[in-house]
Amino acid sequence: MPVTLKEVAERAGVSRSAVSRTFTDGASVSDKMRRKVEKAARDLGYSPNALASSLTTGRTKLIGLISNNFHNPIFLEVFDLFTRALQDRGLRPLLVNLSDETDPQASVRMLRQYSVDGAVVASSTLPPGFSKAFRDAGVPVVHSFGRYSSTPQVHVVGIDNVECGRMAARTLVARGYRKIAFLGGPESATSTQDRYSGFFSELGAHRGLTTSYSFADAYSFDAGRREMLRLLRAAPAEAYFCGDDVLSIGALSAIADSGLSVPEDIGIIGLNDMEMARWENINLTTIHQPIRQIVTSSIELMVAMLDEPDRYPEARIFPCSIVERGTLRPLC
Amino acid sequence: MPVTLKEVAERAGVSRSAVSRTFTDGASVSDKMRRKVEKAARDLGYSPNALASSLTTGRTKLIGLISNNFHNPIFLEVFDLFTRALQDRGLRPLLVNLSDETDPQASVRMLRQYSVDGAVVASSTLPPGFSKAFRDAGVPVVHSFGRYSSTPQVHVVGIDNVECGRMAARTLVARGYRKIAFLGGPESATSTQDRYSGFFSELGAHRGLTTSYSFADAYSFDAGRREMLRLLRAAPAEAYFCGDDVLSIGALSAIADSGLSVPEDIGIIGLNDMEMARWENINLTTIHQPIRQIVTSSIELMVAMLDEPDRYPEARIFPCSIVERGTLRPLC
DNA sequence: CGATTTTTTGCAACCGGTTGCAAAAAGAGG
DNA sequence: CCTCTTTTTGCAACCGGTTGCAAAAAATCG
Numbered sequence: 236m237p238v239t240l241k242e243v244a245e246r247a248g249v250s251r252s253a254v255s256r257t258f259t260d261g262a263s264v265s266d267k268m269r270r271k272v273e274k275a276a277r278d279l280g281y282s283p284n285a286l287a288s289s290l291t292t293g294r295t296k297l298i299g300l301i302s303n304n305f306h307n308p309i310f311l312e313v314f315d316l317f318t319r320a321l322q323d324r325g326l327r328p329l330l331v332n333l334s335d336e337t338d339p340q341a342s343v344r345m346l347r348q349y350s351v352d353g354a355v356v357a358s359s360t361l362p363p364g365f366s367k368a369f370r371d372a373g374v375p376v377v378h379s380f381g382r383y384s385s386t387p388q389v390h391v392v393g394i395d396n397v398e399c400g401r402m403a404a405r406t407l408v409a410r411g412y413r414k415i416a417f418l419g420g421p422e423s424a425t426s427t428q429d430r431y432s433g434f435f436s437e438l439g440a441h442r443g444l445t446t447s448y449s450f451a452d453a454y455s456f457d458a459g460r461r462e463m464l465r466l467l468r469a470a471p472a473e474a475y476f477c478g479d480d481v482l483s484i485g486a487l488s489a490i491a492d493s494g495l496s497v498p499e500d501i502g503i504i505g506l507n508d509m510e511m512a513r514w515e516n517i518n519l520t521t522i523h524q525p526i527r528q529i530v531t532s533s534i535e536l537m538v539a540m541l542d543e544p545d546r547y548p549e550a551r552i553f554p555c556s557i558v559e560r561g562t563l564r565p566l567c
Numbered sequence: 568m569p570v571t572l573k574e575v576a577e578r579a580g581v582s583r584s585a586v587s588r589t590f591t592d593g594a595s596v597s598d599k600m601r602r603k604v605e606k607a608a609r610d611l612g613y614s615p616n617a618l619a620s621s622l623t624t625g626r627t628k629l630i631g632l633i634s635n636n637f638h639n640p641i642f643l644e645v646f647d648l649f650t651r652a653l654q655d656r657g658l659r660p661l662l663v664n665l666s667d668e669t670d671p672q673a674s675v676r677m678l679r680q681y682s683v684d685g686a687v688v689a690s691s692t693l694p695p696g697f698s699k700a701f702r703d704a705g706v707p708v709v710h711s712f713g714r715y716s717s718t719p720q721v722h723v724v725g726i727d728n729v730e731c732g733r734m735a736a737r738t739l740v741a742r743g744y745r746k747i748a749f750l751g752g753p754e755s756a757t758s759t760q761d762r763y764s765g766f767f768s769e770l771g772a773h774r775g776l777t778t779s780y781s782f783a784d785a786y787s788f789d790a791g792r793r794e795m796l797r798l799l800r801a802a803p804a805e806a807y808f809c810g811d812d813v814l815s816i817g818a819l820s821a822i823a824d825s826g827l828s829v830p831e832d833i834g835i836i837g838l839n840d841m842e843m844a845r846w847e848n849i850n851l852t853t854i855h856q857p858i859r860q861i862v863t864s865s866i867e868l869m870v871a872m873l874d875e876p877d878r879y880p881e882a883r884i885f886p887c888s889i890v891e892r893g894t895l896r897p898l899c
Numbered sequence: 900c901g902a903t904t905t906t907t908t909g910c911a912a913c914c915g916g917t918t919g920c921a922a923a924a925a926g927a928g929g
Numbered sequence: 930c931c932t933c934t935t936t937t938t939g940c941a942a943c944c945g946g947t948t949g950c951a952a953a954a955a956a957t958c959g
Contacts, residue, residue: 236705237679239915250939255917262918265925265937285680286618286627287915290944295618297681300662305647308640315637318664327681330632330662332650347569348617349629349659373568456843491848511788516823571945582909587947594948597907597955619945622914 238281247275258283289350298326298537299346299354299374303333303361306455307481309509309526313357313379316530324538326352333358339368347372353537355379359396360424360454363388370548375540379533382425387550390540392533395552396426399522400433402557403476403504408441410563412474412502417448418462418486420478424454427478430506434476447472451482459485467493474502474563480509483519487562503562506555518561525553570613579607590615621682630658630869631678631686631706635665635693638787639813641841641858645689645711648862656870658684665690671700679704685869687711691728692756692786695720702880707872711865714757719882722872724865727884728758731854732765734889735808735836740773742895744806744834749780750794750818752810756786759810762838766808779804783814791817799825806834806895812841815851819894835894838887850893857885 244251249272256262257272264272275281289295298321304310321328329351331342346354346369353375356366362382366389369376377390384391407415417434419427427450438446449466451458459482466472467489477483483505490501497503505512505521512519532551540546576583581604588594589604596604607613621627630653636642653660661683663674678686678701685707688698694714698721701708709722716723739747749766751759759782770778781798783790791814798804799821809815815837822833829835837844837853844851864883872878 237682241915251916252918252939253937255915256938259917263937268937282676282680284682284915286682287622287944288917290619290622290915290946291917293944297661305643305650308643311637311640311643311646314643314646314662315664315666318637318662319666322664327677328662329629330646330650330660332647332654334647334651344614345659348614350569350616350618456846460846488846488848514788514792514820516820573945583946584909584948585907587945588908591947595907600907616945619914620947622916622945623947625914 237284238279240281240283243272243275243279243281246279247271294352294541295350296326297329297349297351299331299342299349299351300328300357301331301333301342301354302357303337304358304454305332305334306453307479308511309479309481309507310357312509312526313530316527317355317357317534320530320534324534326538333361337361339365343368343372343374346374352541353377355533355537356381357533359393359426360421362425363391373544375537375544377533377536377540379529380426382429383550383552385550387548390536390546390548391550391552392529392536393552394524394529394555396429397433397436399506399524399555400430400435400476401437402433402522402555403430403506404434404437406504406557406563407474407476407502408438408444410474410502410566412564413443414445414473416446416466416472416475418459418466418475418477418482419448419450420454420458420482421452422450430476430478445472451478451485454479454481456481456485456488459483460489462486463489464492467495471501474504477503477505480505480507480512480519480521483521483562484511484517487517487519497562498564502564505562508558512558513560520560520562521558522555523558524555528553569616570611572613572615575604575607575611575613578611579603626684626873627682628658629661629681629683631663631674631681631683632660632689633663633665633674633686634689635669636690636786637664637666638785639811640843641811641813641839642689644841645858645862648859649687649689649866652862652866656866658870665693669693671697675700675704675706678706684873685709687865687869688713689865691725691758692753694757695723705876707869707876709865709868709872711861712758714761715882715884717882719880722868722878722880722883724861724868724883725885726856726861726887728761729765729768731838731856731887732762732767732808733769734765734854734887735762735838736766736769738836738889738895739806739808739834740770740776742806742834742898744896745775746777746805748778748798748804748807750791750798750807750809750814751780751782752786752790752814753784754782762808762810777804783810783817786811786813788813788817788820791815792821794818795821796824799827803833806836809835809837812837812839812844812851812853815853815894816843816849819849819851829894830896834896837894840890844890845892852892852894853890854887855890856887860885 359380366378381391451462463486508523691712698710713723783794795818840855
């Protein structure tokens with residue numbers, strides 16, 4: 236039983252439009268009127284119904300925030316950054332957990348029912364087709380951490396995973412590793428595929444290497460640990476490029492359990508540069524992904540699209556860099 | 568430019584009410600009519616505007632999900648569980664990040680503007696007064712992980728933190744530790760206060776102990792690490808009850824860096840039993856907090872309140888239990 | 900088959916706001 | 930003080946749905 240505009244109008248003895256105008260900025264109201272209305276509103280504890288007004292204005296300030304990764308701590312930081320950035324701009328995140336459901340249409344329908352002004356897909360695993368479905372449905376969308384393409388069909392903000400794969404390969408080769416392996420995230424993830432292809436295309440340019448690969452079934456500590464435990468039972472490689480930092484840290488845990496040590500017995504390079512990577516007892520050599528910039532840029536793009544829905548799709552790709560710590564042997 | 572009910576009505580050649588009724592379950596529509604309308608709707612790609620209907624029905628199916636902890640990985644799991652549970656029931660989480668803002672009124676106002684059907688406060692740090700503000704504003708609220716009280720003013724679902732403190736104290740004393748300390752989370756957090764008071768009230772019942780305490784400034788790895796590093800520079804205690812598992816793990820990292828070992832030199836007991844706690848290279852002795860049950864129960868309560876907003880407030884407290892692993896010395 | 904009951908349908912008002920338009924009020928200028 | 934502008938205000942229609950009510954249609958029954 237919240238207070239309505241009509242009640243405020245009656246108490247202030249003015250028309251409903253007058254009340255509406257005092258709460259719409261840019262509308263023409265005299266100071267006298269404004270004071271009268273504000274007084275009445277305060278007395279009654281009125282605050283306008285955002286949803287009702289969205290009916291006529293066509294904007295809800297609701298933004299769908301869609302993710303399918305609720306196991307990788309990096310995403311807690313991502314959620315933190317996204318929600319703050321949205322809130323700072325008066326936008327509201329409607330969170331969608333895609334963990335099981337993966338059909339874009341269901342999400343699109345749901346978000347349209349709630350008339351979201353836009354949608355942010357925050358996932359390094361979903362294919363471009365997923366976010367495309369939003370665009371097709373007329374929902375402004377930006378795909379954060381999505382697959383890089385020189386001809387993107389939707390706005391993409393992220394990194395060039397192929398290049399990261401190459402960078403990892405160059406780094407391992409430079410350290411003199413000859414038996415080199417890729418321990419990827421889920422095989423179906425676009426980020427896994429791209430890192431894989433960059434990694435092996437670069438390795439292919441070098442001779443005398445023994446290479447192999449396998450995939451963890453999720454971007455999570457446990458999956459990395461399990462997969463590394465499995466690898467250790469066979470003959471492990473000299474160095475691994477792990478799909479990301481959580482996989483790396485899971486792998487490190489597995490290696491420690493087996494009595495082997497890093498970097499003496501096995502080298503590890505990760506990707507993300509999450510907070511934990513710099514703990515002294517982890518001290519992970521990794522590729523830094525500029526998460527804050529990606530989030531900030533995604534939101535800027537989203538905001539721009541609110542005014543200009545048909546904005547030409549662009550890819551914003553941020554450079555990554557190697558962070559040298561202690562899980563690879565020194566340069567020879 | 569989404570399709571509206573009116574357009575569907577015109578295409579099907581029926582009244583708008585007919586269309587509305589086919590999409591409202593429990594409404595009386597003949598099969599013939601239903602088929603006609605559904606056909607037209609399908610042709611046009613219509614789906615009803617949830618916000619418009621909320622105007623008359625008074626329900627948005629929007630639930631505010633409020634948290635101020637975006638640094639503790641345990642909360643990623645909490646978000647995962649909450650969002651799934653809500654989605655399974657056709658409810659939508661509107662995420663509120665309280666990291667900076669801490670005045671309840673601002674959140675209350677915002678969530679009322681969006682006419683949420685209810686609010687879940689997921690925080691072990693916010694005081695009961697925070698959630699009370701929602702109740703006072705007529706917004707059904709449940710405080711998950713909130714402070715236990717025998718006379719709760721709002722629905723509270725969680726654990727008895729005082730009892731957990733006692734449990735930790737009993738465990739440490741039983742292992743023969745005499746120099747015992749509390750490494751709490753933020754001092755202002757209700758969970759910290761309760762764990763502290765339970766811990767020391769139990770210790771007080773034993774003689775010959777040396778006790779001390781300090782607080783980390785957040786429930787995060789880094790804060791735990793920093794605080795333990797500080798403690799190690801002075802004379803550390805024999806055993807620590809850490810505010811929660813992330814603090815424990817941060818502390819373990821600090822201890823490892825200092826060349827000391829666990830449990831030989833220092834004992835640690837945590838609280839939460841997060842996934843990482845059972846990694847073999849961490850192997851943290853801790854107190855298990857039944858997160859899934861807390862979340863499930865919170866949502867059940869929320870759903871019940873949607874039908875019965877004035878339901879008498881209750882506290883649902885779940886028992887915790889010690890999980891013995893390797894960070895305390897064996898029982899003597 | 901007609902009368903009676905039950906089901907289905909459409910009308911019109913309403914939910915809580917916004918907004919184009921014209922009338923009313925205020926200000927400017929002579 | 931009277932015009933002419935400019936600003937402020939209210940009316941009424943509209944946004945996309947829902948719902949009570951009464952009329953129309955269908956079903957039941959003797």
